[in-house]
Amino acid sequence: MSQILTQHIPALEGMKKYPSSLFYKGNLELLQRPKVSIVGTRRPSNYTRQCTYTLANALAKRGVCVVSGAAMGVDTIAHAGAGEENTIAVVANGLDIRYPAVNQSLIAGIETKGLVLSQFNDGFRATGWSFVVRNELVVALGDILIVTEADLNSGSMRSVEYALKMGKEIFVLPQRLDESLGTNQLLQTKNAIAIHDIETFASMFGKVADDGLEKDDFFYFCQKSPTFEESLKEFGDRVYEAEFEGIITIQNGIVRLS
Template sequence: MLMDELLTDELISAWWRLRQLPGFGTVTTNELLDQLGSPRALLRCDRQQLRSLGLSDTAIERWQFDENLSNGLDNLLNWRRQSGSGVLMVGTKDYPEALASLRDAPTFLYYSGNVQALQRPMIAMVGSRHPTPYGRQWARECAAELAASGITVVSGLALGIDGEAHEGAVRRGSTIAVLGSGPDQIYPARHLGLAHRICDQGILLSEFAPGVTPQARHFPSRNRIISGMTLATIVVEADIKSGTMITARLAAEQGREVFALPGVVSNPLSRGPHQLIREGAALIENANDVLGELGLDIPAPQTNAEQQSLELESPLFENDQANTEFVETETITLREALRVKSPAPKAKPKAPRIAESVDVTSNSQNAVEVPELVTCIDYTTTSIDLIAIRSNLQMARLLPELLQLELDGWLQQQPGGYARIK
């Protein structure tokens, strides 16, 4: 299939209407496209040729004359005309080539940002929404090094590892956030500022049309795009039963490389990566390992100053009290976002703290909420001074809270500090 064909409103209209016919899902549509050889060939087909492709006379009549099949088309075309926004179609220019090779490749992709990010080699990084400080820092630093070497880092804009991957990459190069909502619906809303920065050098990408809000059923579909459009998927901290592990298995099924970061055996989030390594995933320790496995150029070593900058300046690594302006299930549109001024670096929100609700992507009905202070502590000994820095708590308040968490079974006191035990 040719991938350099220019996308026009005429092409979009023809294939959009076809997709609305009963029985024309992504797989059927892609099979038809393979028979035609190019998207534009559909416009040249007469009735007899359409019949030979498997369309019934009823389907042909509806495709040509039923105005109901154009519902939603104006929304798509209007989005395409907006500055900084666009639509990609399988088989046409700029559509990710690796993704187009899948039987269930989305017919249309909607984006906001810089489409040039799709022209670079792409690597996915995924992991837990509740990672350890070690996982957060490793993801951010590895993503930064990959981006600096010319790689576009792909993830899902979720809390945790996804956010860290985007945060690291956007500082040194480009990143793509694949959404489970329309590209104008920022979820979670606390990643509004990050989404704006992504659009400068990368893009927000989705198979869901503008205006579509996030739904739990969208995220498995989103995951196949993350793995399918990339050369490889890196797994950083994940439980055995998690969406991250599903993404990793999708990557393997799609013929992509899978890399896993080993972790401390006492950390439950090490179980996913360790299981993947047992099943044949490549064990990696840094960005050079990833690039070497893929046969790509090795980046220049990062300086100590750059590493310190990444560790200390990342808003995602600070105490989550700085990120509680929105509940997790809240979505904010880019249009609304344009009316929101970006806060000064590290400024505390003026809005009162809002209790967070369960993420819509969660499959667990009985998930235990992890106390905020626990997320600042590693499964290996973490010094009290480092816990104080990460939590932004004064010692007079920190020490009683650590004692209570120890009594509640979350922590264990060690020589030199505390270690998380669950």
């Protein structure tokens, strides 16, 4: 059964109007992690499929939570690449409905291990306008927006409009000249940055944790490269212990994972 989300989410202040209600199933702790929104076409090319999966997986390994819309195509691949425990699915219907039907198993897994959000009451069935509402929430939650493939005048390009209004950086995959005309246009107008190497791009969010390093709140906090003062305020002596153990380094007042 869905629950009402009562905590304030600062990232949503960039929306045209802060949601009057939010419903959820799953782990609200994901809201505290670095987040990247990934969107794109429902009919991706094999190249886009492979790159989207690899990209989501590389981000998740660095403690980043991948946000998408649970639709077929790029959304599905982004959720799967990140893993159910590292993803937030935003849906355009009530949470008692798992839509689209083909993704029922995926959505059920995210409800259990990740987080599913909706602005709609139980019983509400998706409509054209509710997908638009869903798209704005997907964009708002992410620190940045990645569009892996999109046609002109597509839903993904409307998501881009939200990102531009919110002042978020937009990244795209480089595509062939006659494919993904929407993302190619974003590069031409210099409204987006091309991801030429996935590992290099993902490394902006920190390093991959060794198997022996627990991915706890401290790990996710340090992935954001906080200041030494911010770290002390949040975790106190844990900062000194982590430095002594070689888990972190402190350079020029910035804390980073070693």
